[in-house]
Every structure is written in structure tokens, then in C-alpha cells.
Amino acid sequence: MFEKFTEKAVNVIVEAQNIAIYDHSDKVLAEHLLLALVKETKGFVAKIFKTYDITYERLAEEIYLSLNIEEADMNSAIPFSEDFKRILTNTMDLIEKSGNPTVHYEHLVLAAINDKHSKISEYLEHLDFDIEKSRPLIEKLVQRKVKKDFHPELDENKEQEVNLTQETDSLFDNEKSSKIFERAVSKLSTSNYEILGTEQIISSILEDKDSDLAKILADFGITNEIFEEKLSHIDSRQAEYEGRQIVFTPNAFIAMSLALQTAKELGSSEVLPEHMILGLLKTKKGVAYNIFKELNINDDDLAHGIIKPIEKQMPETLTILRLAKQEARRIGRGVVGTEMFLLGIIGEATGIGAVVLNELEINIRDARIIVERIIGYGNEYFENEMVFTKRAKRVLETAWEYAKKQNKTKIESSDLLYAITTEPDSLAMQALEQLGTDVVEIREGIKKHIAKA
Numbered sequence: 001m002f003e004k005f006t007e008k009a010v011n012v013i014v015e016a017q018n019i020a021i022y023d024h025s026d027k028v029l030a031e032h033l034l035l036a037l038v039k040e041t042k043g044f045v046a047k048i049f050k051t052y053d054i055t056y057e058r059l060a061e062e063i064y065l066s067l068n069i070e071e072a073d074m075n076s077a078i079p080f081s082e083d084f085k086r087i088l089t090n091t092m093d094l095i096e097k098s099g100n101p102t103v104h105y106e107h108l109v110l111a112a113i114n115d116k117h118s119k120i121s122e123y124l125e126h127l128d129f130d131i132e133k134s135r136p137l138i139e140k141l142v143q144r145k146v147k148k149d150f151h152p153e154l155d156e157n158k159e160q161e162v163n164l165t166q167e168t169d170s171l172f173d174n175e176k177s178s179k180i181f182e183r184a185v186s187k188l189s190t191s192n193y194e195i196l197g198t199e200q201i202i203s204s205i206l207e208d209k210d211s212d213l214a215k216i217l218a219d220f221g222i223t224n225e226i227f228e229e230k231l232s233h234i235d236s237r238q239a240e241y242e243g244r245q246i247v248f249t250p251n252a253f254i255a256m257s258l259a260l261q262t263a264k265e266l267g268s269s270e271v272l273p274e275h276m277i278l279g280l281l282k283t284k285k286g287v288a289y290n291i292f293k294e295l296n297i298n299d300d301d302l303a304h305g306i307i308k309p310i311e312k313q314m315p316e317t318l319t320i321l322r323l324a325k326q327e328a329r330r331i332g333r334g335v336v337g338t339e340m341f342l343l344g345i346i347g348e349a350t351g352i353g354a355v356v357l358n359e360l361e362i363n364i365r366d367a368r369i370i371v372e373r374i375i376g377y378g379n380e381y382f383e384n385e386m387v388f389t390k391r392a393k394r395v396l397e398t399a400w401e402y403a404k405k406q407n408k409t410k411i412e413s414s415d416l417l418y419a420i421t422t423e424p425d426s427l428a429m430q431a432l433e434q435l436g437t438d439v440v441e442i443r444e445g446i447k448k449h450i451a452k453a
Contacts, residue, residue, distance in 0.1 A: 004095070005103045012040045012105050020078050030083035030118035031063045037112060041105050044332055048137060052129045062123050083118040087111050110138045140377065174270040174409075180204045197249040198280055198288035199231055201256075205273045213273050216305050221295050230291045251286040255279040264396045266310055267317030267411050269403040274306050316351045317399070317411040320344035325386050327368075331377045337389040338420055338428035339371045345413050353413030356445035360437045370431045391426055395419045414446050 002010060016036035020028040038049055039056045049055075080088070091111040095103055112120050113131050121131055183204035184196055206224040208214055217223070248256060256271075259279030263271045280289055281299045292302075311318065321336075324344035328336050345353040346364045388396070396411075398419035403411045420428045421439045432442070 004092075004101070006105070008040070008042070009103045009105045009108060012036045012108055015040050016084075017078065025078065027081040028078055028084050029067075029081045030087060030112070030115065030120055031067055031123070033084055033087060033108070034112055034120050034123065035059060035063065037105065037109055041109065045106055045109055045138060048134050049129075052127065052134075054124070054127055054129055058127060059123065062126055066119075083115070086117065087115050090115065106138055110135070113138070174272070176273055177271055177276070179208075180273055180276070183207060195249050196252055198252045198255055198283075198286040199234075199291070201252060201276060202280065202288040202291075203227060203231065205276065208273075211273070212309065213277065213306070216309075217277070217302075220297055220302050220305065222292065222297065226295065227288075227291060230294060231287070234287060234291075249286070251283055255283045255286065258282045261393075264400045264411065265318075265321060266307070267315030267319075267321070269400055269408050269411050274310065277306055278303055315410050316348060316413045317416060320348050320351075320353075320413060320416060323347040327371075328386065331372060331375075333375070333377075335387055335389055337375070337392050338395050338423060338426040339375060339431050341392060341395060341416060341420060342428040342431060343367055343371060345417055348413055351413030352446065352449045353417035355449060356414070356417065356442060357437075359445060360435075360441060362432070362435050362437065366435060367431060370434050371427075374427055374430060374434075391423060395423055395426070395428075398422050414450060417442060418446055 002013065005013070012033070013036070016032040017028050019032045019035050023032070025032070035056060038054055038059050041049065087108070088111075091103055091107045094107045094111055095101075112118075113124065113135060115121070124131060180201065181204075184200040187200045187203060203224070205211075206214055206217065206222065206227050209218075209224060214224075256276065256279060259271050259275040262278045262282070263269075263275040266275070268275065280286070280292075281303055283289060284299070292299075320341065321344060324336050324340035327343040327347070328334070328340050333340075343364065345351070346357055346362065346367055348354050395416070396419070399411050399415040402418055403415045406415075408415070420426060420432075421442050423429060424439070429439070432438070
């Protein structure tokens with residue numbers, strides 16, 4: 001039987017046996033299984049238990065108040081109780097019905113809470129655990145295991161190294177960033193350096209004391225005077241060099257490249273000073289970042305302070321990407337692919353992208369069903385950081401370029417939807433085709449609505 005158990009599921013059984021031994025019990029009881037499940041379970045099931053404040057300690061206290069354990073002969077193996085055996089049998093029935101080849105700990109949890117003969121449900125209900133509400137959530141997790149255990153685009157998701165010879169003109173093609181660049185170059189000319197570093201860029205941002213960004217930075221104790229004072233004590237730029245010398249120091253270029261990516265993810269078709277600061281925080285390297293650390297700046301707090309005003313503007317793409325991440329979490333994925341972009345566009349509801357899809361009779365409910373059928377469910381997001389697939393990043397890049405060609409300052413849902421159509425093999429296009437539409441219909445719909453705007 002146990003050859004079909006995953007390692008995590010086996011760990012639950014072993015822990016149940018260990019608890020029984022610790023209790024000097026003559027049998028491994030259903031109660032020991034329940035304790036082991038709460039102690040060992042992870043991912044979304046752990047989140048469900050946490051919602052109801054079901055901890056090992058609380059559960060143990062509840063169980064041992066009423067449990068009478070018969071002392072075991074510790075020289076012999078401890079058998080499973082009839083309740084325990086029945087739950088294991090029901091677990092095997094669950095995997096046969098769902099078509100799963102292996103037993104996951106979710107199967108054990110579901111079989112345990114479904115058991116009417118043991119006192120498992122009674123213990124949980126005494127601790128205000130809502131079994132009826134939790135059961136369908138866990139049932140979905142069981143069904144998920146039929147699907148792929150990895151995102152279909154994940155094998156494409158190896159991070160591409162930053163190309164330091166990449167074209168940088170787009171970093172400073174708007175008025176605000178252009179002025180910062182000009183001031184930074186002027187500062188460079190008065191120094192003994194020939195290559196632009198993060199310190200000149202941040203110094204130039206801080207010089208505009210009346211800007212909203214400078215005021216946010218001042219709230220965190222980063223003013224032009226303080227930064228320049230710290231900079232005056234630096235006699236080496238070693239922190240800037242981890243690669244070959246180009247127009248920017250390598251770390252400055254990486255920071256600006258991340259600023260470019262951040263601008264896209266925040267729905268902007270321009271790289272603004274805000275994005276530069278966020279890019280610097282992501283690098284965690286360089287002279288300017290080292291000064292931030294000397295000033296005891298918390299990266300996350302500063303990033304939140306910068307992003308908050310941007311969020312208030314509610315740019316379409318920022319909303320879509322946030323919804324895309326929520327959709328990924330909903331089905332237990334730690335990866336955002338093009339199919340999540342599609343769900344985000346539909347969920348945003350007000351942009352041209354959503355309107356076009358609505359006219360093609362594509363709704364969020366049907367789209368979710370198709371996406372779930374294509375990629376299945378996972379149990380990743382609870383412990384892992386949310387990342388974009390390489391194809392999703394490529395779609396975002398295309399949307400950025402499409403928006404810029406139309407002289408937009410923001411990436412809109414129509415740009416993102418159009419970009420999806422440029423990836424015929426993407427999961428988003430697979431879903432759209434199954435929903436009864438194609439590239440031609442989508443692009444024609446976009447053109448019609450843009451013409452009306």
C-alpha cells in the first residue's frame with residue numbers, strides 16, 4: 001500500500017506512529033493520524049488549518065482530554081487501529097476515483113475529515129473548524145493532483161542574464177528621466193570618473209527636491225544633503241564593478257535594466273525616476289545602495305512607499321497583473337504565465353481588452369475552466385515567490401513596445417491582449433482558441449475599439 005504514498009504522505013504515517021510510541025499506546029489511533037496531519041501538513045491545507053487556528057498544541061489538548069490510551073508492550077510492533085485502517089482504505093479509494101497514481105497528504109486529510117466512525121470530526125468541530133466549508137476546498141486540491149505538477153511554460157523560465165550591451169535609449173526617453181540623465185552626466189563630468197554609476201543617478205533624483213519622489217525618499221531619511229555627505233566619504237567605486245566597463249557601471253546598468261522591467265510590471269511605457277529607485281532596491285548592490293544601507297533603509301518599506309502612489313492611479317496593466325497573480329494563487333500556482341494574463345484582462349473588466357473579449361462571449365467563469373483544464377492545479381504558491389514565465393515576460397515586452405509605438409504613457413489592456421496574439425503557441429492563445437475565438441477576431445476587435453476611443 002505505502003509504495004503509492006508520496007514522501008510527504010509517508011512522513012505523516014511515520015509521524016503518527018512516532019506520536020503513538022510517545023504516548024505508549026498499544027495502537028496507532030485515528031487521533032494520532034489527525035495530530036500528525038496537523039503537524040506535518042504544508043501548503044494550502046496548512047493555510048486552511050491556520051485560518052481556524054488549528055495548531056498541534058490546541059488539538060493535542062483537545063484530544064487528550066477525552067482519550068484513554070491503553071499502555072503498549074514496547075517490545076512489539078504497534079499495529080494500526082481499526083479506525084486508522086479504515087481511513088487508509090478510504091484514502092486508497094479516493095485516489096482510485098480521482099485517477100491519481102499516488103497518495104498525497106491532501107488525500108489523507110480528506111479521508112480523515114470524511115470519516116464518520118472515528119472522533120476526528122468531533123475534535124475539529126470542538127475547535128470551531130468548519131468541515132463543511134473546508135471539505136470542497138480540500139476536494140479541489142485532491143483533484144489538482146491529477147493535473148501536471150509543474151507549469152507547462154516553466155521549463156522556459158530560466159532567468160536570462162542581463163545583456164550589458166543592450167540598447168539603453170528607452171531608459172531616458174521621457175522628460176523626467178531625460179533631465180535626471182542630463183544632471184547625472186553633468187555630475188560625472190565634474191568628477192574623476194568616466195562611467196555613470198548608481199550614485200550619480202540617485203544624486204540626480206534627489207536634487208529635484210520638489211518632486212513627489214524626492215519627498216517620499218526624504219520621509220525615509222534620504223535627502224540630497226545626507227546622500228552627498230555619505231558620498232563624500234566614499235573613496236572607492238569597487239562596489240560598482242562586477243563586470244566589464246560600458247557607458248554605465250555594470251551594477252548601474254543592471255539597476256536600470258531592472259527599472260525597465262519594473263516599469264512594465266507597473267503598467268508604464270516609460271521608465272520614470274520611481275522605477276529607477278525600485279530597480280536599485282532590486283539589485284542590492286552598488287555605491288548608492290550601500291549608502292541606503294548605511295542609513296538603515298528597509299528595502300520593502302521604501303518600495304511600498306514608492307509603489308503606493310502609483311497604485312492609487314490604478315493603471316490598467318498593474319491591475320491586470322495583480323489579478324493575474326491572484327488567479328495563479330487561486331489554483332495553487334507560484335508561476336504566472338500568459339494564461340493568467342488572459343484571466344487578469346477579463347477580470348479587470350473595464351479596459352478595451354476585456355470589452356473585446358466580452359463581445360466575443362468570453363467570460364471569466366468559462367476562461368477559468370479552460371485554463372484549469374490546460375495547466376491543472378498545484379500547491380506551490382504558499383511557500384514560493386510568484387514569478388513570471390519567460391513567455392509571459394516576452395508578452396509584457398511586446399505590450400510595452402506596442403504602447404510606445406502609439407505614444408502612450410501607460411500599457412493598456414488592449415496592448416497586453418494584442419501582445420498575447422503575437423504568441424500563437426502560448427497557453428493564453430490555446431485557451432482563447434478553445435473558447436472559440438482566434439487572432440483575427442481579437443485584433444479586429446482591438447482595432448475597432450481603439451478607433452472609437
